[in-house]
Structures are given as structure tokens and as C-alpha cells.
Amino acid sequence: MSETMKVPTMAEYMAQGKQPEVLFWVGCAGSFDDRAKKITKAFVKLLNRANVEFAVLGTEESCTGDPAKRSGNEFLFQMQAVTNIEVMNAYEIKKIVTACPHCFNTIKNEYPELGGSYEVMHHTQFLKTLLDEGRLTIEGGKFKGKRITFHDPCYLGRANDVYEAPRDLIKKLEVELIEMRKCKKNGLCCGAGGAQMFKEPEKGDKDVNVERTEQAMEVKPDIIAAGCPFCNTMMTDGVKAKEKEDSIEVMDIAELIANAEDL
Amino acid sequence: MSYLPNIIFAIILVIGIGYFAKNVKKLIRNINLGQDIDVSDNKSQRWKNMAMIALGQSKMVRRPIAGLLHVIVYVGFVVINIEVLEIIIDGLFGTHRIFSAVGPLYGYLIGAFEILAVLVLAAVGLFWIRRNIIRLKRFMNPEMKGWPKNDGNIILYFEVVLMCLFLIMNATDNAFQVMSSGNIVSQYITPLFVNLSESTIHIIERTTWWLHISGILVFLNYLYFSKHLHILLAFPNTYYGHLTPKGKFNNLESVTNEVKMMMDPNVDPFAVPPEVAEAVPAKFGVSDVQDLNWVQLLNSYTCTECGRCTSECPASQTGKKLSPRKIMMDTRDRLEEVGKNIDANKGTFKEDGKQLLDDYITREELWACTSCNACTEACPVSIDPLSIILDMRRYLVMEQSAAPVELNNMMTNIENNGAPWPYNQMDRLNWKNE
Numbered sequence: 001m002s003e004t005m006k007v008p009t010m011a012e013y014m015a016q017g018k019q020p021e022v023l024f025w026v027g028c029a030g031s032f033d034d035r036a037k038k039i040t041k042a043f044v045k046l047l048n049r050a051n052v053e054f055a056v057l058g059t060e061e062s063c064t065g066d067p068a069k070r071s072g073n074e075f076l077f078q079m080q081a082v083t084n085i086e087v088m089n090a091y092e093i094k095k096i097v098t099a100c101p102h103c104f105n106t107i108k109n110e111y112p113e114l115g116g117s118y119e120v121m122h123h124t125q126f127l128k129t130l131l132d133e134g135r136l137t138i139e140g141g142k143f144k145g146k147r148i149t150f151h152d153p154c155y156l157g158r159a160n161d162v163y164e165a166p167r168d169l170i171k172k173l174e175v176e177l178i179e180m181r182k183c184k185k186n187g188l189c190c191g192a193g194g195a196q197m198f199k200e201p202e203k204g205d206k207d208v209n210v211e212r213t214e215q216a217m218e219v220k221p222d223i224i225a226a227g228c229p230f231c232n233t234m235m236t237d238g239v240k241a242k243e244k245e246d247s248i249e250v251m252d253i254a255e256l257i258a259n260a261e262d263l
Numbered sequence: 264m265s266y267l268p269n270i271i272f273a274i275i276l277v278i279g280i281g282y283f284a285k286n287v288k289k290l291i292r293n294i295n296l297g298q299d300i301d302v303s304d305n306k307s308q309r310w311k312n313m314a315m316i317a318l319g320q321s322k323m324v325r326r327p328i329a330g331l332l333h334v335i336v337y338v339g340f341v342v343i344n345i346e347v348l349e350i351i352i353d354g355l356f357g358t359h360r361i362f363s364a365v366g367p368l369y370g371y372l373i374g375a376f377e378i379l380a381v382l383v384l385a386a387v388g389l390f391w392i393r394r395n396i397i398r399l400k401r402f403m404n405p406e407m408k409g410w411p412k413n414d415g416n417i418i419l420y421f422e423v424v425l426m427c428l429f430l431i432m433n434a435t436d437n438a439f440q441v442m443s444s445g446n447i448v449s450q451y452i453t454p455l456f457v458n459l460s461e462s463t464i465h466i467i468e469r470t471t472w473w474l475h476i477s478g479i480l481v482f483l484n485y486l487y488f489s490k491h492l493h494i495l496l497a498f499p500n501t502y503y504g505h506l507t508p509k510g511k512f513n514n515l516e517s518v519t520n521e522v523k524m525m526m527d528p529n530v531d532p533f534a535v536p537p538e539v540a541e542a543v544p545a546k547f548g549v550s551d552v553q554d555l556n557w558v559q560l561l562n563s564y565t566c567t568e569c570g571r572c573t574s575e576c577p578a579s580q581t582g583k584k585l586s587p588r589k590i591m592m593d594t595r596d597r598l599e600e601v602g603k604n605i606d607a608n609k610g611t612f613k614e615d616g617k618q619l620l621d622d623y624i625t626r627e628e629l630w631a632c633t634s635c636n637a638c639t640e641a642c643p644v645s646i647d648p649l650s651i652i653l654d655m656r657r658y659l660v661m662e663q664s665a666a667p668v669e670l671n672n673m674m675t676n677i678e679n680n681g682a683p684w685p686y687n688q689m690d691r692l693n694w695k696n697e
Contacts, residue, residue, distance in 0.1 A: 114514065
């Protein structure tokens, strides 16, 4: 597998005196979480397929500070932000793509005031442009005719009003895109945001991810599509909690496209 | 002697408006207890938001039933108030239905008012049924017990009484009925009084006229003590609402200054802090209402406790203690308490051993938030409970180091190895070869 994947770093580009088209911000989940690493690889394969000249920061990348900020630790957030901005500005980065809506939101909205202004895209937006520019083609492949529902990540949807790019991509797979009762602006959170991913939930009647999974199950999907590594984990756990892992798959949109193409 | 009613009317009017003005002054004073925030940008967008969201009710109608009923009551309230202008002129100058001088248009106006009055009665009836018979879930949360529940019903009763008075007033106004223009509804009420003498009918007409205007003045003064302030504050509140993407949380400038100093290799760590150091606030984050900014305080007075935020909140939906509506109600209640404290102590706040944190809003509520913005999206008048939750978390973390243990571990990991989990930063690209 690894032979077929080209993952150059910014340092390598710099050494050659070149500048990539876009920086792929992998994020902590994409770098370390076993499930999210598959999303990272799927996206890289698509970038390779479309001959996109991208680079990653590799070991020079560090947490954007999102979970620290949302926990209330503005100090730690700003330390992370300033460090990352220093690295990216040194590489004269202009454009960033990331498969994590939390990184996306933080770099796009919260870095400019600290000196880091970049064009930031979510990977679904980026894939959509590749498609529009004819650099990438999508065919239904093995998902043709499947029922797919899309779970809007809060930090992509409500937080940044990106609702259509992921849906446009799903539709290209010649599948049946079905909307949940609560979708787009009214989408229900998976329960991971605001640093909840890293702690046990407060006492209640139910876990948020189970509630959301039940909403997804109402539309009887074959696949729950996600656009966020954290949502992915939460929904996967939700499906397991409902003992539906044999009939419902949770997949990132990048994985859907890469798998459809058998990459 | 013949001027007595005019004088009495003027006195009632002055007292009614004067007392309200006094409370408005107090309201503004309380809101100004908040920190300064610059909201002078993007005026055109702000006016547009106010026109769309407050005047145009664009977010109310996202829930069609409540939205439609609300639009009826709202339009009824605004339009029927034209009648109040006539009543005030009549009352002050001893005229009777002064606007009738405009001719046939008057009939259309009053006719429209009468139809609206009936629609308002119907809408208010349905609102009451939703609250008391159907008992919609969002009106049944723990924070809605006691006064908030009664407040909601009192407002509905007020509206019923005012509308009935208006219709009976028209029905018993012989001169108006004789005109037979605009009495679309009241003509069917008139027969109820047919057995009474003309003088009795006149007394009923006068009584309802006086009760109607007095009722309106009482209602005006009730606003300050009620959730119903939204009918006025929705306008400034939507004007000052967020314009940036919902995911953008504000930057703490005071922290930026410190971080810059820490990161700047040219800073002499032993230098005497310059004067600017005074600009560093006494505390980071929010533990009491005076630490919030004034827009957040305005938010709290604007909240009409509809509970759309709470019904959309993932934490509330899954039985956690957090309710965004309660965050707003607690903020307002504490602010009122602080305001009363200032009034009782000749203009200065006397420490009362209480604060917004813990005495009103518990930590359990604050930590249950997923920061998903469902509450801010749901609010029909651009209130932002999330910013208050975040500011209070900031206080807990930066002033008290009181985050839940797991979050402290997560933050330690970020500090040590640049990821929320304990992985080595040098392994960040290992996925490439796996």
C-alpha cells in the first residue's frame, strides 16, 4: 500500500525550492487514531489520483488547540496557534485542506487574529473543486444504489455553513442520499464537540451519539456518511451500541469515493 | 369640572409612562454593568439582521405552528396599537374617536383591528392550550416551574382581557355602531347589550375604554418584571447579534498579549512590567455577571424563555442538566439581584457572597456543552448562550484549574506532545508507512 502513496512533506518541498499547491493539515485524529488514519490514507490516495501537488507538515504539525480553546484554556490554545502559525508562515503557506472540521474551523476562523491568514478548505470542498475542474472523476462503483445518509458535523455545518459540498460528492456516487429528520442547520451533534470527545459525558438518560444513531437508523441507511473523524468514532460507537454493525457502515466521504474507485 | 376626565387621564398616562421609564433606566444601567465590547462594525448588515429577524420574524417561522401563531399576535400587537394613539389623543383632549375624521379609511382600520383582535384571541387560546393542556415538553423543564410558568400564562390572560375590552368597547359605542363601518366583529356582540338602557350601555362603553387604556399601561409596566421584555429588546438584540461564522469563538486579547511576551525572544523577562500591564484584567473568564459583556447581558433580558434552544440542545435532549435557556434565565436573575443590591446600597454594589457560577449555574451544566451551536441556531432573536458557557469554562480552567480530570489530561498531552492523546509528536507521520 505504502508504495502507492506519495506523501511529501513541506520540508522536502522546501529543500527542492518548490511550493506545493496546498498543505494537507492531517490533524491529531488523522495522524494517530487508527480509524481516522484510514480516512487520511483514503484522502491521500484521491490527492495522488488527481495529481495534486500537496504536502504535509509531518512532525512539524501540532494540535491546532481546538479542544483546549473549547475547554476554556485560551492560554494553551494561543500557544498552540502561535506555534503552528509560525511554522506555516515560515513555509509561506497560502492554502490548506483538512479532513477534520475542528481543525478547519480553528485555522479558518480563529488563526487570522493571531497572525495566520490562509485559504482553508474542508476536504469535501476540496474534492468538489477537483471534480468541478475535471481533475478527479467519480463513478458509483460498488456503492451504486445504496442508501446513504449524511451526518452534518457541527463545525462544518452550523459553524461554517458548509452543507452542500459533502452532499454533492455523495450524489456523484449514484446512491440514494436520504436526509435524517434533523439535518443541515438542524442537525444533531454526535456528542464529541466542545472537547466532550476526551471526557465521560455528564449524567443523563442517554448518550448523545446513541440518540443521533437512532435518528440515522430511522431512515434505514446502508451507510452513515461522515465528514469528521470524531463524528465517525461517535457514530461507529453508536451503531455498535445498537448492535447494527453488520448492517450499517460508518464511512468518511473520502473513503466512500476512494473505495468506489477501488483505490 | 368638565376637564376632570382629561386631567385624570393625563395623570394616569404620566404615572404609567413615568414608572416604565424609570424601570427602563434601571434596565439600561444593569446592562451597562457588563464589560465593553466593540459592536460598531458592519452597520448595514446589522440593520438588515434586525429587519429580517426581529421585524420580519424570519427565524420564528422555522417552527410553522408556533411561528404563525406568534406572527398573528405580533402583527395584532403592532397594528392595534395605532388605536392606542387615538385613545391617548381622545383622552387628553376630550374628543371621541378623533381618527374617524379621516372618513371611510377609519372603517377599514377599525375593521382590521377587530379581525386581528379575534385572531389574537384564537392564537392566544392555542398558546395557552400548548402550555397548559398539551404541555409541550419545552415548557415543562425544571427551570420553568413557578414564576416562569405563571409569567407565561399571565401574559396570555392580559392579552385576552385587552382584546375583549377592545371588542366590547366597540360593541357598546352606539355612535360607532350607527356608523356601521368597521364594526365587522363588534356588531355581533352589540345584541348582547340590547336589553340595557342607553345610559347603562354608555357607562359600559366608558368603563371598557378606561380599562383598556389602563390595562395597556399596566401591561407596559409589567414588561420589566416579565420575560415579555423581548417585544422591545428583540430589536437591539438582533442588531447586536453575531455576524461572524458561528464556529469562531472570540479571541482573548489579554491572553494574546501574554502569549506574545512569552514567545518573544527579545523580551527581557526581568524587566519591570510597563504601564500596559494594568490593562490585564483582574481575572480571565467569567464568574459573575459583571464579567460578561453588555451584549451578553442584553441577551439575558431579551430571552422570552421559549425554550427552542433547550429543545435543540443535545445535552438537554439526552437528559443532562444543561439547558441553554436556564443559562440565560440565571444570568438575568443574577443581574437583577446585583441591580437590586446596587439600588439598596446607594449606587454601589455591596459584596453579597454570591456569584453566577455555582450559586446559579453549576459546573455540571457548563461541562455538558458540546459547543455545537444548536442553541444559537434555534434562537429566534439571536441570543448566544454558548458564549456565556465558554466564558465560564475559561474562568474554571484559567483561574481555578478546575477542569474535569480527563480534560486536564488532554490538555497536558497537548502541552507535552502536541496532541490530545499521549503520542509522540515524532510519530505524527507514521501512518504513511503503516
